[in-house]
Amino acid sequence: MNLDAKRLLDEGHLHRNYALVTFLILVISIISSLLGAMGNVVFQVITSISVVFALVFLFGQLILVIMYVDKETEIGWILHRMAYAVLFLLMLSALLMSLTTYLFAFYVLGEYSLQANALMPSITLTIALSFGMCLSSVSYYSIQLQDIWKFSFAS
Structure with missing residues (x-):
């Protein structure tokens, strides 16, 4: 496991940020339900925009994993198969x-x-998208981001 990632998890910033985002989503959904049909439309628009951004970032991550992860290692083999499974899904x-x-x-x-x-x-x-989130979490703990930037800028 990456030591910076372990330190990030131990400090608790990730949990606080996750709790804040969850709270904001809850507040937005409550306010939109109080506004009636217009609030539901606004909430659906916000959700749709976030799903589109998530798909764009997921495709970028799939390309990075497929192109730059070493298939010869055990975790690289798993990441490759998982990336292709997410792409198929x-x-x-x-x-x-x-x-x-x-x-x-x-x-x-x-x-x-x-x-x-x-x-x-x-x-x-x-x-x-749930498979994509699983791929993101596995990639976060197993891929050094510096290595990917080194490979991409070397060519």
Whole structure:
């Protein structure tokens, strides 16, 4: 484990920041629910923007892991397989989003098709992003960021 990462965890700054972000999300959701439909729209817009940023950062991290992690080591082999699995899940979620939008647009099942149209993409995207967060945490403890910058600027 990286000593700086261990020191960061021991100091508790990470836990305080996590608690602060969780508290802010809770406050925003309570305020938006008090504002009614407009508040829910604002909360959904904020959530959508954060998901788009998370996907962009996740693709950047996948590219870094696939290109610069040494596959010959045990942890590098695990990270490579995990990065490809996350990439596969992201492609699968994009495919499921487009397929459910297309299939349930016919309104075959009545009102339940509209619920499935909204539910299936969010489920698949949540699964893909949770695998991405797992990849991020494993990469954080096993990859030295200095090594990646050294490799990328050497070429």
